[in-house]
Amino acid sequence: MTTICQGDLIESVAGALQFISYYHPQDFIQALDKAYRKEANPAARDAMAQILINSRMCAEGHRPICQDTGIVTVKLKVGMHVRWEADMSVEDMVNEGVRRAYLNTGNLLRASILADPDGERRNTGDNTPAVIHYDIVPGDTVEVYVAAKGGGSEAKTKFAMLNPSDSVIDWVLKMVPQMGAGWCPPGILGIGIGGTAEKAMLLAKESLLDPIDIQDLQERGAANRAEALRLELYDAVNKLGIGAQGLGGLTTVLDVKVKDYPTHAANKAVAIIPNCAATRHTHFTLNGNGPAHQTPPKLADWPEIIREAGGNTRRVNLDLVTAEEVRTWQPGETLLLNGKMLTGRDAAHKKMVDILAKGGKLPVDLAGRFIYYVGPVDPVRDEVVGPAGPTTATRMDKFTRTMLEETGLQGMIGKAERGPMAIEAIRDNRAVYLMAVGGAAYLVAQAIKAARVVAFPELGMEAIYEFEVEEMPVTVAVDSRGESVHTTGPLIWKAKIEGGLV
Numbered sequence: 001m002t003t004i005c006q007g008d009l010i011e012s013v014a015g016a017l018q019f020i021s022y023y024h025p026q027d028f029i030q031a032l033d034k035a036y037r038k039e040a041n042p043a044a045r046d047a048m049a050q051i052l053i054n055s056r057m058c059a060e061g062h063r064p065i066c067q068d069t070g071i072v073t074v075k076l077k078v079g080m081h082v083r084w085e086a087d088m089s090v091e092d093m094v095n096e097g098v099r100r101a102y103l104n105t106g107n108l109l110r111a112s113i114l115a116d117p118d119g120e121r122r123n124t125g126d127n128t129p130a131v132i133h134y135d136i137v138p139g140d141t142v143e144v145y146v147a148a149k150g151g152g153s154e155a156k157t158k159f160a161m162l163n164p165s166d167s168v169i170d171w172v173l174k175m176v177p178q179m180g181a182g183w184c185p186p187g188i189l190g191i192g193i194g195g196t197a198e199k200a201m202l203l204a205k206e207s208l209l210d211p212i213d214i215q216d217l218q219e220r221g222a223a224n225r226a227e228a229l230r231l232e233l234y235d236a237v238n239k240l241g242i243g244a245q246g247l248g249g250l251t252t253v254l255d256v257k258v259k260d261y262p263t264h265a266a267n268k269a270v271a272i273i274p275n276c277a278a279t280r281h282t283h284f285t286l287n288g289n290g291p292a293h294q295t296p297p298k299l300a301d302w303p304e305i306i307r308e309a310g311g312n313t314r315r316v317n318l319d320l321v322t323a324e325e326v327r328t329w330q331p332g333e334t335l336l337l338n339g340k341m342l343t344g345r346d347a348a349h350k351k352m353v354d355i356l357a358k359g360g361k362l363p364v365d366l367a368g369r370f371i372y373y374v375g376p377v378d379p380v381r382d383e384v385v386g387p388a389g390p391t392t393a394t395r396m397d398k399f400t401r402t403m404l405e406e407t408g409l410q411g412m413i414g415k416a417e418r419g420p421m422a423i424e425a426i427r428d429n430r431a432v433y434l435m436a437v438g439g440a441a442y443l444v445a446q447a448i449k450a451a452r453v454v455a456f457p458e459l460g461m462e463a464i465y466e467f468e469v470e471e472m473p474v475t476v477a478v479d480s481r482g483e484s485v486h487t488t489g490p491l492i493w494k495a496k497i498e499g500g501l502v
Contacts, residue, residue: 002079002140002288006086006093009142011291012284013074013097014104016146019294020280021069021101021109022058026297027212028254028279029055033303035186035244035251040502041493043332043475043485044249047437048186049305050473051244051277054443056302058387062107066278067377067387067441069109070148072098072130073205079139095128102127108378108386110461112151123460133202144292145209145283152392152415152438153183153276159201162268168193169232175272176237181246181416181486182392184276184438188212188255189237191229192271195261200269207257208275209283214255226258233258241494245437246417247332247475248489250502277439307473315471318370326410326432327480331488335434337447337472341370341413342454345391347462349399356406363455364464367408372436373415375461376445385451385467389441390415393433394422401425417486418478427482435477435485447472 032048039045058065074094086093102109103126113128114121156179160171172191192203214234222228233256243249263269284292316325318339329335342364344352352362373393377386393414400422403409411431415438418426426433436444450468457463478484496502 002082003085004082004142004286004288006084006088008286008291009090009093009144010097010100012144012286013094013146014100015291016144016282016284016294017072017098017101017109017148018104018107020146020148020282021064021107022062023297024055024059024065025211025279025281026301029302031212031254032186032277035254036305039244039249039251041243041247041249041489043247043334043489044244044251046307046334047244047247049307050437050440050443052303052305053307054440056299056305057446058442059297059299059302061442063380063442064107064109064377064387065280065441066150066439067110067375067389068112068150068152068278068391069102069127069377070150070278070280071113071154072127073133073147073149074130075133075135075145075206077135077137077143079137079141081140082142090134091132094130094132098128098130099126106380108380110375110377110386140287142286143283144286145281147209147281149280150184150276150278153187153274155392156180156183156274157201158272159197160270161197162270164266164268166268168229168268168270169236171270172233172272173236173240176252177240177242177490179274180394181242182394183274184278184415185242185246185274186244186251186254187277187279188257188275189233189253190273190275191233191256191258193226193258193260193269194263195269196263196267197269199261200271201273203259203261204271204273207259208273209281210257212255226260229258230256239494239497241490241492241497243490243493245435246486246490248485248491248493250493250497318469321410323410323430327430329432329476329479331476331479331483331485333476335474335476337469337474340466340468341372342366343372343374343376343465343467345373345375345462346395347459348456348464349396349403351456351459352407353399353402356402362407366403368410370411370413370434371403371409372413372467376451376465377441378461383445385445385448387441388445388448389438390436392416394419397422404429404431413474417484423478423482423484426478426480430480432476432480433478434474436472436474444472
């Protein structure tokens with residue numbers, strides 16, 4: 001009989017969450033580095049370079065890989081011969097560990113969890129509660145798996161109850177292009193097949209905890225149907241040409257994971273859950289000998305990457321830029337932004353649109369300005385701002401026409417593609433949409449030299465800030481004519497792959 005102390009679980013969960021906030025799993029870094037070195041699309045290659053540079057910076061500085069520090073999922077395998085020395089429930093212990101991790105003043109993590117999800121949507125302030133699963137298993141230890149999943153990748157989850165004769169491969173290849181780039185590829189696809197609807201979802205999520213080993217599987221060959229699906233889908237998804245950040249390229253997924261489970265004769269439940277470029281997970285075992293501690297990787301394990309400014313790079317002064325200049329920007333062009341920009345995401349946009357609908361005046365003038373879709377991490381020590389990468393831009397699509405036509409906003413900066421509604425509004429107003437790299441939040445933060453809240457301070461991380469930036473890298477994703485690189489890029493690279501040109 002092993003005794004597990006309450007404090008040991010709390011401390012171990014807190015330590016694991018801090019650890020994964022700034023250390024990528026080494027298998028992810030190795031896989032991404034291989035993809036980076038073989039990538040033929042300069043835009044996708046640069047996006048991967050930013051992610052790799054950001055990862056090393058976070059490992060060195062012990063700051064979050066992504067501003068979205070995730071919703072926490074914890075799975076516990078509790079041995080039947082374990083007893084607890086505790087006055088809290090296991091759920092409460094886990095949540096106390098989450099609370100301590102996210103409120104750690106040395107490395108503050110962004111609280112993103114909202115209570116009353118279809119009502120007030122009030123931030124709980126400490127990122128609790130976690131989503132917790134238990135297995136009761138033989139043994140006298142407690143094995144704990146900890147993950148922090150970003151909202152952008154979680155939002156791209158897909159599920160279907162297929163007919164027994166339907167092809168899983170066909171369905172996956174139909175769904176992946178519909179997922180867009182908001183899940184920050186290149187990443188990992190977790191696929192669950194069988195059981196019931198909720199079981200398929202759990203299988204897909206659990207598969208993302210496994211190590212990246214697709215190259216090993218390619219060498220030894222498939223031993224069962226799940227492994228055969230992995231091999232076929234890995235090749236087929238990458239042949240779609242979606243590429244890093246959806247810009248088109250050779251690598252969309254670094255691995256595909258498949259777990260299956262027996263199911264009813266009438267059903268074939270299938271779920272897809274992607275893991276983004278901010279892949280964050282680890283595990284530990286409690287055996288009664290105190291808390292578990294994570295072993296830091298060596299910085300030598302990270303590749304040395306130096307970004308090179310391409311020939312299509314231009315510097316832009318946001319304080320002086322004119323509408324005429326904006327109209328000369330070309331899709332896929334790299335810009336280095338300097339000057340002042342505003343920030344705002346879902347809650348701020350909703351407030352502004354509601355004010356405009358009532359004939360009110362906004363608390364900040366948007367005419368001729370650029371707005372960055374971001375909810376930054378709070379700063380620590382001498383930081384101006386914490387990690388401040390972009391959030392998924394499509395969530396702002398429904399506000400875009402109003403914002404452009406009623407405020408004089410000139411452009412927007414966010415993550416991934418825009419939908420047809422937003423692209424039409426951008427084209428009609430001769431505006432522009434710029435894309436920053438998802439998964440490079442700490443790198444982006446280094447370009448922010450000043451930050452102050454200018455409106456809606458009650459929204460916390462969703463308040464409107466004014467940032468002053470130097471050399472902030474972005475890509476022209478939708479130009480003033482409405483051409484989107486997230487439409488043209490994957491089509492071009494799919495054709496190149498199919499034609500054997502790369």
